[in-house]
Amino acid sequence: MDLSGPLALRIRRSALQMVHRAKASHIASALSIADIVAVLYAQVMRYDASNPRWSHRDRFILSKGHACVAVYAALAHSNFFPVTQLDTYGEDHSWLMNHISHKVPGVEFSTGSLGHGLPFAVGKSLASQMHGGTWRTFVLLSDGELDEGSNWESLMFAGHHRLDRLTVIIDYNKLQSLDSVFNTLGLEPLRTKLESFGAHVVEADGHDHCSLLAAMTLGRNPKPTVVIAHTVKGKGVSFMEDRVEWHYKNPNDVQLAEALSELGSPDA
């Protein structure tokens, strides 16, 4: 049964409705990771939505905290909290703040400033290693975020300490905040760089759920895994795809209707 497909669609629809209602930014960043997050929550991670602090759960950290609507939607549609709560996104005093918040059930760590998620995930993975835990730690980074030196400190550390239960996913949509990655600070040869830091590197189509599932399934490798997920920023809404302005803009009423129509209904 295809579990992650319907979840990805629900994430995209909810994310669009949330940013529209809140007049918030970063919809394209959320659409970029919708499939990754859907595969994690529907097929890969162990968790108990009724007990978000279950000690044996897999840990997920969204380092690109500005794409939080995708994770809030995934959590709501996975029964961590009622879907109706999503309507409060961006409101005054809402716990669904516009960068991911650890005050939301199921969220491990608040981010917003880039370059913080991976070091924190390394600490969690170390804890798992120290205690002989079986749980895994997943951390999702943006490609532009790799400009931050802290990530490379962490990658060196994770490789050196062979944190084999750490999976780093890079949302490689090749578009930053003002321009392309290529024109801003080129990352290539990314795979070679990551491998030279001691990582087991897998490349995946970031919108193909089978490809993502294969990449995130733990093999017998004594190294931390880095999944380079090739994605399209704004994926699923044609007029937002690969357009830098949708890092900031929010859809008006007409654009929202058009986007939802293009995505289709999860019940269709």
Add this chain to the structure above:
Amino acid sequence: MRNAFIEELLAAAERSDNIVLVVGDLGFGVVEPFAQRFPKRFLNAGVAEQNMMGLAAGLASEGMHVFVYSIANFPTFRCAEQIRNDVDYHQLPVTVVSVGGGLAYGNLGYSHHAVQDFALMRVMPNMIIASPGDPMEVRACMHFLLKNPQPSYLRLGKAGEVSLHPSVPTVQPGKWVPVKTNPRDQHVCLTSGTVLELAHRALFLQNAPPHISLYSMPLWGMSLKDLQAEQVSRYQRVVTIEDHLPDGGFGSWLLESLVQSPQMLPKVRPLALSSDTCGMVGSATTLNRVGGLTEDAIVKALTAAD
């Protein structure tokens, strides 16, 4: 101070499996006993302070009390945002330990002068600052922090500090710890950190004014201002002493704590390091003198007319 710290940490690690020591490739001659006794709970994060502090937060989020040890400004300013966002905001039990507070590494140059660290750490709303005045207060602060794991900053001197307390004193957050007191005294010296020794010497000078009490403030922070007005109200004059720049320091913290009691503000006379020391090189004694921290300056502050 370093030895008192590591002895207390070792004893705590014997009692509890959740004590972890992370160092930033520093601590030669100090951390080896811990590393040898508890190799699985000792990590050298390398020369990479952002990752060091972030991973400390990650470890702490899994139930460990993590002590992050380095020197001077490296575990504070270099990873300030990790302390702010990862440790303090998430209220995680990470104790940032800096050896060489003030000008203990004076000869090593401005990079190693920890004279703005209070200013940085005291703007973190959940952070408690532990700034012990002697090795006995180091032990007292460690006992407190181990019993009350929380975001915390332990500012140590280096080595060779004299013990001024005959035994480990009782310390409470925001409470002045008596070193030399008399109920009739109307003037007090209130220190935070290793300048306690300097103040102690000043009060025993031949020309020192009589009837001066000496207190140390080893545990303080943003949330502890409310406790100060009552303590200040007992005296006519409070001279604060710190090896830190005046801006954002201990004395200015005490003054800020009195804004609701403005009649008490004139009682407080902060004595801190002049910024003339910034960029100068020399021993702590020399630089403290250049910066205005001398026995004579302390006596003068205590005896100057209102």
